[in-house]
Amino acid sequence: MNLSPHSSAPPRFDLLQEEFAACPYPVYQNLREEHSVHYDELTHLWLVSRYEDVRRVLLDPESFRNDNTLDAVTRLRMPSLRALARADFALPPALFNNSEESHTGLRALSLRLLSSARVRSALPDIERIVSEELDCLEAELARAGQADISRTLARSVPIRVLLHVLGIDGAPGVDTLYDWTAASIELFWGRPDPAKQPALADEAADFYRWLTDTVQRDDVPEGSVLAALRRHRLPDGTPLATEQAASVLYTMLVAGHATTGQFVCSAFLRALQDEGTWQQLADEPGLIPAWSEEVLRRDAPLTAWRRVASRPVTLGGVDLPEGAELLLLLTSTGSDPEVFTEPEKLCPARDNVRGHLTFGIGLHRCPGAELARAEVQTVLRQAVRRLPDLRWAGPPRPPYLTSLAFRAPSQVTVAREGRGS
Template sequence: MTPQDLDLPSPAAMSRLDLFGDEFVRDPYPWLDALRADAPVHQDPGTGLWLVSRYDDIRRVLLDPAPAVFHPDNAQDAVTPLPVGVLRVLARAGFRLPPALANNGTDSHHGLRRVVTRFFNAQRVAAAVPVIERIADELLDAAQRRLEATGSCDLFEVYAQILPCRVLMELLGIDGVDPATLIRWSDASLELFWGRPAPERQLELAALVGEFSQWLTATVSAAPARPGSFVEALSRHRLPDGRPLDVGTAVGVCFFVFIAGQSTTGQLISTTLHRALTEPRLWSRAADEQGFPEAWVEEVLRREPPVTTWRRVAAEPVTLGGVDVPAGAQLLLMLMGSGSDPEVFDAPDHMCPHRANARHHLSFGVGRHRCPGASLARTEAAVALRVAARRLPHARITPADERPPILGLLSFRAPLQVRVAP
């Protein structure tokens, strides 16, 4: 069977693949299917990145044992080169990204990761459920008032993006800043480092990222840290040589945790709600059926995760997927495409809650760098869906929002609008 038989882009068409273009952002699946079928390890001429699209190859890279062939050093590098003016803005703010979590291949990674996983352990996540439910109810009170007053409401704006931010603030013991500011800083960071902004936009984003960095530095440096807070846990941590954690690395850890804990979780909630509202009878099942919201979230993570790709760099020449990859190659692991690999998932283009191997997806990574907040993200998305479906039982997606604007960064994708009518 040829790509034409499957209505996939032909191998020759790969030359016009644009990872930031509307065609790919709006519907990446034909491209991901074609890559997986015909070019499982493909160097993208637009970015220079080597796109790795088959499940087994991606899993191999992520599980790479020490001493590693595939290093995480480039995980948080700016995809679009930062001009001198932008670098100056960041430097004046004292911003830097030392090896901390996602970009850390050094011997300090294990200990830093342990701090995060212990803080977001199963007991803390279970204890957070009433907090999530309380905040969800508060936000949906406002959503209901807006629905009654205007006849429509954007659940992304008033619910999906705010809920994880407020939950994270409570769990981390953060105050003195409003959620809207944290969301603006976090989203600016995503766009600057994973987007393709114009130079003028880069300067605007850099100013916001600089503000974020300065606030994080002040928060981490404040003494004494609030007892039981995440900052206190970082202050007690010791590096492999026995030294206390330096402020710059602590800021790098917090930078990653804040972005993952609010922006990407908000994106997961947005996708979860939008897909549930567009599937017949699914909204009522989410409200009433025990275990269904959790199963639905898992299928969303498999098929349409908020983190669509992740990066690695080859430290030496290596053969991957039958392709010789040179040393220094910048790899882009197509996590979103791996969840639709027919070698692993039956009928991958169909959403099948409760599928037997649903949790085999790679959307949270696997191995040493698996997302330490995966349990919290899953829980927040499931609670957000259940509470919204119960509180707004007659909500329906407005016709104009069946195809909403989509966030289209290199590694992040989600609906930017979930407008509903009563």
């Protein structure tokens, strides 16, 4: 088997180290130029780094299935497995991990719930929620002198908006849902210390219990995701089992608010650290849609996604066997100079500003893309208007979330000019 078309040694890196998460671009450049399809010994995944190769994989779901998307990255130890088993935790094929016939109908269900028309109708409520959360942020800034966007706007807005759009009432508080999701991301997509695994598994199990209780509720609001799941029928005419409905809701909630919150964090970091950008957005709010697309391109919140080869295939000059597990480096594709001129710069005026692959492409493109755009643009538009004197108050390089699939600063400290440390 031809393992690599290149002779130079690959770079040394660890995808799950904070140092890599904080600045992955040099590694991505080396991979694109010298090792575009590279076997990573630490994760046992084939890393695909060039735009055209990733695009090819995403557009060929027959050859590259998504069955491994939700598999745990790190081996779970027995106490964690017991905690999950007590909750009957299971994620059967639903949306992101489904290459079966049932995917078509479930995807159609999610597209209806998150359609452009539904997002447009929700805009007044999105504006209201953002305004309320900005009130809280302003109060925190006045009281403490500074605030952390990752613990305020980026946490509360996406959860509140998603619950509203999906029609879920009676949910636990924002902090509880956030903690459940964060624990699930760290447990399944990170590399937690073995001593921490049981606590994370307990959180994930509590999350799953709430999901299964929720999809089995008797009082299902009409027009909600719960009503849609209740009415849905599989290709053989049978209704969704509880674990299938819970799996759909799990993926919609995790992907729907976690990545949007991370998008908010990266946007604030960029706007406040890049000299003059915050003021420019305040002066020219019409730039916000295109500028936020550039943040998505360069700093994708969903930094990578997995696939598995269903047959032997050659990709980027490398022969891959059936069963080869791939990691598609979405953030790397956004910095591919073959597609984006001067990719290190955020250029809202570039012709292909929506040409990035952050939301995917083809059969498994993210159904919540337009909702995420609407939320982040609303947050930025209101924030630059109400807080034109906002400034960066954190370290030059803040800490970053370490995960195989998710990337964002985990602390985004801000203050107002003349206030805060």
